[in-house]
Amino acid sequence: AGVPNLEDVLAISSRNYGQRAVIKFAKTTGCQATSDARWTPGVLTNYETKKFQEPRLLVVADPYADKKAIVEASYMNIPIIALCNTDSDLKFVDVAIPCNNRKTESISMIFWLLAREVRILTKQQGRNETFDTVVDLFYYKDIDKQEKEIAAREANPRKDAVSAQDYDEGDDGEDEDAVNWDGDDN
Numbered sequence: 001a002g003v004p005n006l007e008d009v010l011a012i013s014s015r016n017y018g019q020r021a022v023i024k025f026a027k028t029t030g031c032q033a034t035s036d037a038r039w040t041p042g043v044l045t046n047y048e049t050k051k052f053q054e055p056r057l058l059v060v061a062d063p064y065a066d067k068k069a070i071v072e073a074s075y076m077n078i079p080i081i082a083l084c085n086t087d088s089d090l091k092f093v094d095v096a097i098p099c100n101n102r103k104t105e106s107i108s109m110i111f112w113l114l115a116r117e118v119r120i121l122t123k124q125q126g127r128n129e130t131f132d133t134v135v136d137l138f139y140y141k142d143i144d145k146q147e148k149e150i151a152a153r154e155a156n157p158r159k160d161a162v163s164a165q166d167y168d169e170g171d172d173g174e175d176e177d178a179v180n181w182d183g184d185d186n
Helices: 015-029 068-076 104-121 145-155
Strands: 009-012 033-036 059-061 080-084 095-098
Touching: 009 015, 015 033, 015 104, 059 068, 068 080
Parallel strands: 009 033, 009 059, 059 080, 080 095
Antiparallel strands: none
16 A cells, blocks of 8 residues: 555465465455466566566565565565565565465465455545455365365265254254253253
């Protein structure tokens, strides 16, 4: 929000767990995102490349995985905000946000909170208004894993599931031998 033009902010994640969060963050705030698994050298330093960019701020999901982008940004004196774990290298990082940067839930929550705060500070939304984008949209979803879970559920339906037909009509759901914790002798 300290950058006047949000298009001058570049959000980066080379790990799968942060790529969707970075893309959603960029879409929600209006900044740019690079979520390629491989950082292209010269993006920030070589003006003759096709992908050349001149951001004024870098937001990085993992300092270890995005080390090449951080080093290249340091050559150009670009400030860097990074989501850092306890073992992250803070060399060239200007602002460290402490979080678990190895789980999609943590990365997604931080980028969701950042997106919300940027929208509030740029007057796109009021502080008391609800944020219309849910945090679940920022989560990384492994499609293969989801398909396997669906297939497993269809192959093995829950045997302990109780349907409405299994209840006797006269049963009120109370166990006759249950202990009464209220102290009443009824």
